[in-house]
Amino acid sequence: MDGAEGGEGSSGDRGVVSEGALAAVGRAQLVVDGIVGIGGKGALRPLAARLVRAAEDSGALVVAVDLPSGVDADTGQVAGDxxxxxxxxxFGTYKPGLLVDPGREYAGAVRLVDIGLDGSLGPHEAxxxxxxxxxxxRLLPVxxxxxxxxxxxxxxVVAGSARYPGAAVLAVAGALRGGAxxxxxxGPAADAVIARFPEALVSDGPPAKAGRVQAWVAGPGLGDDAGRLRDVVAADVPVLIDADGLRLVDRDAVRGRAAPTLLTPHAGEAAALLGVSRAEVEGARLDSVRELAGRYAATVLLKGSTTLVASPGGGRAVRVNPTGTAWLATAGSGDVLSGLAGSLLAAGLEARDAGAVGAFLHGLAARLAAEGAPVGAQDVADAVPLAWRDVRG
Structure with a gap:
């Protein structure tokens, strides 16, 4: 399919695809995709799409040049075929569309070839x-x-409720392994927390009277307890807000905070905060995480098949997490991540670093715990020390 139709900036509809060309692709064992260059936007046009379907039907090995045609190089969005x-x-440098889903899924295994740019793009421009x-x-607190x-x-940690005591246990599990x-x-799940972690300090009063902390984690399994959440948001220390906290929090209260805020939504929660569908968030992850960070004047960690961390203001590169496994799609894993990242906040990391390092350790712990088999959230928490030692080693 190399150069069969279209060119740079095109979606591929110049010329005609003959039946002979389709038949040739259908017999091929290797297909090289060069239909559209990195400037291409939108879905492939019908003629190019016919070639793509012929390649898929053939079962041939497909190798894309620079970027799979139909994937947006800047965002990873896939608008159609x-x-x-x-x-x-x-070539030269990784394109964002190769690292962010859904584009990452279309790219397969990615190999970077050096073409002598010699760092001319500069890390500040990434x-x-x-x-x-x-x-x-370098960032781990020691x-x-x-x-x-x-x-x-x-x-x-402000988490858990009579209905969801396990969320408190899992958030505390992550926090205990995060370096604080x-x-x-x-909260109301103190008995469950102490039974599992006797080293935790517990209180059932308001957060403001619980004693000094360097950071708060609020939201996992919180239910409708907006009062404790307001108490946390009013604190003058870094705050991580997750799960039910994202549903209850007031945007103006977050924007008005002087201390850093880290929001950790999954795609569904991000969609609710943005007032769009989940599909829109999943199809435009990079745009969505940037938009959320701007709207809330907060650092945002968007969880999912590609986990992204964006700072407010838009002046810094968005961080994409390179670790993880599909086995992380399990109940409670996000609660562990919240506690872990919140602990890193308390240990002194800035919000962007706490989110990115927390996601890295969380994903690596899941890989180490899973080894190709299903894992539960507690398994992931238990494997965080292994991930920590792996990084330090």
Whole structure:
């Protein structure tokens, strides 16, 4: 299909696809996709789509040049017909569309070929970046000789309800493994938390009277307890808001905070916050996470098949998480991530780093725990120390 129709900036509808060309593609063992260049926008046009369907029907190995045709290079959006490649060979630099779903799913295995750009694009111009082991290692909080549990940071967790006590247990599990020196739990699931984690400090009063913390995590399994959430949002320390907290929180209250805020929605929650459908968020993840960060003047971690972290203001690259596994799609895994990232906030990481490092460790822990088999959220929490040691090693 290389150059069969269209060119740079086109969706591929110049010329005619003969029956002979379709037959040739149908017999092929290897198909090279070069229908549209990286400037192409929108779905492939009907003639090009016929070639793509012929390649799919043939069962041939499909290799895309730079980017699968029909995938938006800047966002990963797929507007209609597009090439599903087994592998993509891209040149010079990774394109955002290769790293963000749904485009990432269409790209298959990606190989970068150096063409001598010599860093001329500069890291400050990147739209997207992915932390590597060395980056995460540099950011991990490590206690020193003079550290005690308070100097390492205390994270408060406002989570759980009579209906969802497990959410509190899982959020505390993540928080205890995230680098802070102590965890304060505030809420109605104190008995369940203490039974599982006797080292946790518990309180059933308002968060403002629970004792000093360096960051709060609020929302997992919270139900309709808007009062505790308001107390947390009013605090002058970093706050992570997840799950029910996202449904209850007031946007103006978040925008008015002086301390950092980290929101951690999945696609459905992000859709509700933006007033759009879930499909729209899943089809435009990069645009959605940027829009949310701008609307709420907060750092946003958008969970999903591609986890993205965006800062408010739009002046910094969006971070895409390179770790994870499909087995993470399990109840309670997001509660563990909230506690983990909140603990990193309490240990002193800025919101963007706490979100990105938390997602990296969370995804790596899931891989280590799963090893190709199903896992539960508690398994992921238990494997966080393994992920931590893997990064440090």
């Amino acid at each position: 597009a090439v599903r490649a087994d592998a993509t060979v891209t 739209a997207l970046e992915a932390l590597q082991y060395v980056d995460v290692d 206690p020193g000789a003079e550290s005690d549990k308070y100097r390492r940071g205390v994270v408060g 020196g102590a965890v304060r739990y505030v």
